Amino acid sequence: MLYGIRLEYFLILATLMFFVGIYGFLTRRNLITMLMSVELILNAVNIQFVAFNRYLFPDKLEGHFFSLIVVAVAAAEAAVAIAIIINIYRHFTSINVEDVDEMKY
């Protein structure tokens, strides 16, 4: 218990956010919105790391730094993904995953 909030509440909140991201990844058909779902998933995991760190090991900083590094990886991933998306748009003039099928088979 920290200020009247239990650790489980944080974990449940992050779980909901994670699976909303999964749902978006499964239903969306636009590359940018799929990327946004991935950002939601990464963010949910970050919340869990930070909450575990604060509740279970308040004298250490492992979870804090782990999520700091996840944020940096997410930034790198977004930059590369958007470069690829813009390149795909140049080739196919569409960023719908169903139109981008030249590398199939």
Add this chain to the structure above:
Amino acid sequence: MELNEIMFVIFGAVIVFFSILTVTSRRILRAATFLLFVLVATAGLYFWLNYEFMAAVQVTLYAGGIVVLIIFSILLTSNINDRFEKVAGRKVIFSALAAIAGAILCITTILQQEFQATEALAREVNMNVIGRSLMNYGENGFVLPFEVISVLLLAAMISAIVIAKKSKSK
């Protein structure tokens, strides 16, 4: 209810509500704006947990960097007046079933686990502590992941430029 609990409930409600809108909104620019709200509310949660540096990184890198990048690429690639066509009903049902089943599985596992949360006060996490930990190679030091992430970021930036560059042959 104490003020702290009210703040947690507000942040949690904002996160869940706007993340659902992010994945269901049929206008792409609105979806990006809702994502921004989710990320700022997450930064609020980090403030709530007394990790000010983490919250600042969240606001500057996620809300400031990634969302602006996403909005720019939306403006470059999509017509913002377009709406997405409706997702097929069967796909919605099966995706929602998969997501809900996964969520129920995870939440039951979480609730069965007994966490030994300590009441201890958190160690103060100021800039001094963070800088010393990032540059320390002894115990509680994180110099190796820090260096690895810096090389990764450099590689990602170079590769992003190379990929997005126009090819000369055309």
